[in-house]
Amino acid sequence: MGTKLKDLIFFFVDFFTFYLALILALILRHLVNFNLEILKLHFFPFFIVFVFWFFFFYIFDLYNFKKISFLSEYSKNYLTALFISLLFTILLFYFLPLFQIAPKTLLLLFILIFVPLNLEARSYLLKKIGEKVEKNIALIGEARDIDEIENYLLTHQSLGFKKVLRFRRLSEVYEDEENVDYLVVANDILRDEEFSKSLLDKVLKGKVVLSSLVFIENFLNKINLEGLNEEWFLNNVFNKDEAYEFFKRIIDVLIAGLALIISLPLWPIIILGIKISSPGPIFFKDSRVGKNEKTFILYKFRTMHVAEYKNPKKEKVFGVKEDDPRIFFWGKILRRLHLDELPQALNVLKGDLSLVGPRPDSKPYYDFLKNKIPLYSLRTLIKPGITGWAQINEKTGDSIEEAKERLEYDFYYLKNRNLILDIIIILRTLKIVLTVWGK
Structure with a gap:
């Protein structure tokens, strides 16, 4: 499962637990008097609240699965985002009275229900999709960029790679070929024409082959300076409308x-x-x-x-x-x-x-x-x-x-x-x- 899909799942979990907490809070607040009209009255104002909550949850990386997997940082970000979201909710309802409602008891009930419910749902989800490590990845070469990629993979195990294997040359991969799903090859090795042709055999066998430059751009979100020239800029920079x-x-x-x-x-x-x-x-x-x-x-x-x-x-x-x-x-x-x-x-x-x-x-x-x-x-x-x-x-x-x-x-x-x-x-x-x- 890709990290983008995992991020999206966390969003839907938050949306579901948000409105489930609201419904439960309304039921507790109104008991036998609860009806659909009361729910309709609160639905839109709390939707505006949810937009703000989503905004703050997003900027504090609570929809970034790579960051969610680091529990100490995640806990700090969750509490900070929750605190700021609450402040804005209070501001919306009491200092900028844009709605017909000004919930006090309801808001307290909502918080008491949402926080444990949301934390439990997120924890369950994290265990279910966070432990499904699926693929092995092999790094080929001795260049500095391969060292950087290896360090990145070892510190970001939430990406889903079960093993990170390191080889100096492609011939070593053949000895352990059945255990390799992805190949990342140092850019300097790819300049060898014969070596590049031999990689096609791996592609035909269903292996995913990436150059170190492509991996660094897609995963580390930067462009390796090695191998850049003026042609790269002509192809990649002057194409914005x-x-x-x-x-x-x-x-x-x-x-x-x-x-x-x-x-x-x-x-x-x-x-x-x-x-x-x-x-x-x-x-x-x-x-x-x-x-x-x-x-x-x-x-x-x-x-x-x-x-x-x-x-x-x-x-x-x-x-x-x-x-x-x-x-x-x-x-x-x-x-x-x-x-x-x-x-x-x-x-x-x-x-x-x-x-x-x-x-x-x-x-x-x-x-x-x-x-x-x-x-x-x-x-x-x-x-x-x-x-x-x-x-x-x-x-x-x-x-x-x-x-x-x-x-x-x-x-x-x-x-x-x-x-x-x-x-x-x-x-x-x-x-x-x-x-x-x-x-």
Whole structure:
């Protein structure tokens, strides 16, 4: 059973237990007076509630079977999503009275029924579909990408592979052929024409054969830099229609404008805190590299004492660390809550930034990395973003090696970008922000 189908099953389980809990709560609340009219009265308001619950369950990875299998992380995410969902439910019913009902006892009964019912249903489902490991997978080669794939499979057993076998060459597979269902082959080995032909025999015998590059893209959700060339970009990057760019821009303007309006009451407090904490300007203005290597001025609330910029050529690690002495106390709070990022909404409205895209580098860092990493400049083929695929995967590029890995995630976004992926990135970014605020 594929992970996408498993994710969908969890959604239907939540929907079923949600409305079952509602019906049971209504029966307990009204007893002999319960009837269909009462159910109809509550059905739509609670459907709106369910939409919000689904939204928060989704951004906290409760419909991501790969993450659900890690019980410690799952428990934390479940409780956090449940708490935030309850807050929004209370907000809907009591502070934004949009409906004819204002359930108090009913809401309490609903929670007391839903939580154990939903947890039990999810636990049962996890045992039933989580233990059905079905296939064996063989990794062929000694390249670094095969090492990375092996480590990924060993730490993600919920994918359904019973055994992970490792071979140096294809001839070794023949000795254990009956126990192999999937083959992942290092890309450098595939360059051997005779070897590639021999793999066709495996395909004809019903084996699934993937190159390491394809596996890394489909499972690790990034593009391996090995073997990339200009032709790859011509085939994979310049094929997005104008409709996508048009709707992406509309979403950018709407969300950035809304963020500015909602956050404006905070600006006087933020500005006052900066002025009290440190002499100097309110805003930090930095030259960043945008689309097609054009520079623009990026705006942030200043969180550091005024100092000279560090030279990246003298630094093994880039960026600003949490313990940097230049960060004043109020600045640490702003950074922790991501409030220093608010002025970037102005960059979005101006068209310098999108909400989603590769994170723009400072000009000195960009020039340095461009000379160190092949094809690095091609990340500027599209407009940069406030958040991106690399950022939600916790790849910040704080060193040359990390910058290479960040680039792999940037290239994945370049190839696969669409409105659905953009929305997923925005939702997961919101999850990160809400988690920090919750702490």
